[in-house]
Amino acid sequence: MTSRNTKTFVATIAAVSVLGLAGCGVNDADVVSQNIATAADNFEINRRIIIINNESDNVIQLIEGWCNAEIEPDAIRTTCKVPGGYHKHINGRNAHTTFSIQQLDTANVSKDHYRVTFNPSVVIPDVEVR
Incomplete structure (x- = not known):
């Protein structure tokens, strides 16, 4: 291929690729949303998370900082980076109770x-000494 044919070929492939992505439903908002979620997972997003009791309309907990939030059907788990370590908070609700678990001191983790802890009774066999 000549240089001109190569450039034309590369331009055609690029145009087809862009059109192919446009047809896949990828849009700017989805890409930005995913990038923000990834940044929050890496403690790069400063957030204010407000946990409210839906029955009393009272604020249960207000969390501000460099936080990630995992929202589950019955619980919201937040992990925040603070000076000196990390905090993890858990808030939840079921049919009878509303709860908030707040970490008071930083965890220097x-x-x-990864941290792995083994139960010694499972790892070390039961030995009988006579």
Whole structure:
């Protein structure tokens, strides 16, 4: 292929790719929404999260900071990065109660390594000594 044919070929492939993506339903708002969610997962979004009791209309908890929120049917779990560590809060409701679990002190945990804890009775066999 000549240089001109190569440029035309590359331009055609690029145009077809763009049209293909447009046909897939990808739009700017979806991309931005996903990027914000990813940024929040990495503690890059400063948020105000307000937890309200729907029966009494009272505020149960107000959480502000660099936070991620996981919303489940019966609970909202927030993890926030604060100076010196992290806080995790859990708020929920069922048919009879509304609850709020607030972490009072920072947890100095690693964001780069997983923590695994084993139950010694499962790992170490029961040994009988005579």
